[in-house]
Amino acid sequence: MGLEEDFTKAAEDVKNLKETPADGDLLELYALYKQATVGDVNTTRPGLLDFKGKAKWDAWNHKKGTDSEKAKQDYVNKAQELIEKVGLN
Template identity: 65%
Template sequence: MSDFEKAAENVKNLKATPSDADLLEIYGLYKQATVGDCNTDKPGFLDFKGKSKWEAWNGRKGMSQDDAKQAYVEKVAKMVEQYGL
C-alpha cells in the first residue's frame, strides 16, 4: 500500500470530523492526485456544496498528480496528529 493509499484510509478513520476547510483542502488534493486538472463545469450558483468542492479542486489546476499526492499525504498526517485515529 502506498503512502497515498494509507493516507486515504486514515482520513476515513479519524476520531473527530475535520473542519470544513480541512475537508475541502483534502478533497481538492485527492481529486487532483487521482484525476488531474478539474474536468467538470462549475456547478450552478445555488449548489453551494458542489461549488465549494469544485473550487477546491480547480484551485489546484496545474499541480502535478505526484505533487498533489505528496501534499495530500502531508496534510492527512497533520490531521491525524490533530484529530487522532
C-alpha cells in the same frame, strides 16, 4: 513505503479520524485527492444553488496545474497533520 502506498494509506486513514475535520480541511483533502487521481478539474462549475458542489469545485480548481505526484505528497502531509491533531479511531 513508496508514495503510492503512502497515498492509499492516508486516504484510508482520513476515514478513521476521531473527529470530523473542519470544512476547510475537508475541502483541501478533497481537492488534493481529485488533483492526484483525476488531474485538473474536468467538469463545469456547479449551478448557482449548489453551494457545496461549488465549494468543492472551486477548491479543486485552485489546484489546477499541480502534478499528480505533488498532489499525492501534499495529501499525505495534510492527512498526517490531521492524524496528529485529532488521532485515529
